[in-house]
Amino acid sequence: QTAAPSATISPQEKKPVLFPSSTASTTAVNPKVPAPAPSQKTTGKVIKKTALPKEIPAQETFYSTPSLSTDTLNTEARNALVNILCETSGPILRPISGSGVIVDPRGVILTNAHVAQYVLLAASQEVDLSCTIRTGSPARKQWTADVLYIPAAWVEEHAADITKSHPLGTGENDYAFLMITGTTNGELLPVAFPYVPIETRSTTRVGDGAFLAAYPAEFSGSNATQNALDASSAETTIKELLTFHENTIDLVSLGSVALAQSGSSGGAVLNLWGQLVGIISTTSAGDTTAERDLRAVTTSY
Numbered sequence: 001q002t003a004a005p006s007a008t009i010s011p012q013e014k015k016p017v018l019f020p021s022s023t024a025s026t027t028a029v030n031p032k033v034p035a036p037a038p039s040q041k042t043t044g045k046v047i048k049k050t051a052l053p054k055e056i057p058a059q060e061t062f063y064s065t066p067s068l069s070t071d072t073l074n075t076e077a078r079n080a081l082v083n084i085l086c087e088t089s090g091p092i093l094r095p096i097s098g099s100g101v102i103v104d105p106r107g108v109i110l111t112n113a114h115v116a117q118y119v120l121l122a123a124s125q126e127v128d129l130s131c132t133i134r135t136g137s138p139a140r141k142q143w144t145a146d147v148l149y150i151p152a153a154w155v156e157e158h159a160a161d162i163t164k165s166h167p168l169g170t171g172e173n174d175y176a177f178l179m180i181t182g183t184t185n186g187e188l189l190p191v192a193f194p195y196v197p198i199e200t201r202s203t204t205r206v207g208d209g210a211f212l213a214a215y216p217a218e219f220s221g222s223n224a225t226q227n228a229l230d231a232s233s234a235e236t237t238i239k240e241l242l243t244f245h246e247n248t249i250d251l252v253s254l255g256s257v258a259l260a261q262s263g264s265s266g267g268a269v270l271n272l273w274g275q276l277v278g279i280i281s282t283t284s285a286g287d288t289t290a291e292r293d294l295r296a297v298t299t300s301y
Helices: 070-080 113-122 152-163 222-227
Strands: 017-019 081-087 096-104 108-111 130-135 140-149 176-183 209-214 232-237 240-243 251-255 268-270 276-283 294-298
Touching: 070 081, 070 096, 070 209, 070 232, 070 268, 081 108, 081 113, 081 140, 096 113, 096 276, 108 276, 113 130, 113 140, 113 152, 113 176, 209 251, 209 276, 232 251, 251 276
Parallel strands: none
Antiparallel strands: 017 240, 081 096, 081 130, 096 108, 108 176, 130 140, 140 176, 209 232, 209 268, 240 251, 251 294, 268 276, 276 294
């Protein structure tokens, strides 16, 4: 399985656990070579079968309002979606393009740790790296951001992977928060940012509808990624529920969708009520998106 920048399965690592019954990616931008954004493939951390936590009621019981239309979901997801572009002129680090989603009107962005690590490094004057937050379709530079939180456990395990072309990961601890701190054009920040609310309860079941939005860039050339990268969205259903521990839904399988590619890491997974239930994190190996399984870390995790 691959993490979204990319990760690949390592036999000695434990996989996430698969619930039996109900159970991508950043993209590297090379100015000379049209390489894909860093995306993570899933490692082989043990995914064992386990029982569901308890009977999970249908999602309708959690919400008092009707589910949203596809058009409304698309609008809300794309309004809160951001593209994180980090560029460098040096040979050591790869420029990358990843995704994120604004989850608070003050400008807090939820994304993957394997995306946020570049923003963290860019804060150092000793590193030749510059990161900006882009919005729209095609994506245009809008804001600057700092790392608000990144799990120390993820950094300790994966810091050495940053120079690898195909880093591995399961999605465990692969989340981070950024804070929008300024604009790229000198204008004032908005009073409130468009955002999607986070659902922290374990409401997800196999077969539930899901709406995805991200900035996939693996099959775009470097020029298109930097100058003409479009947001993408897709409808799917939850295929499997997985866990890193026992009896908790930490990861979900989203199947073979067009967003199963580098650059989608940190993208939004909404339920049909417009609640954020996960962020895209890994994808299995495969030459095409039809051969891959896209996975997302749940917000309850």
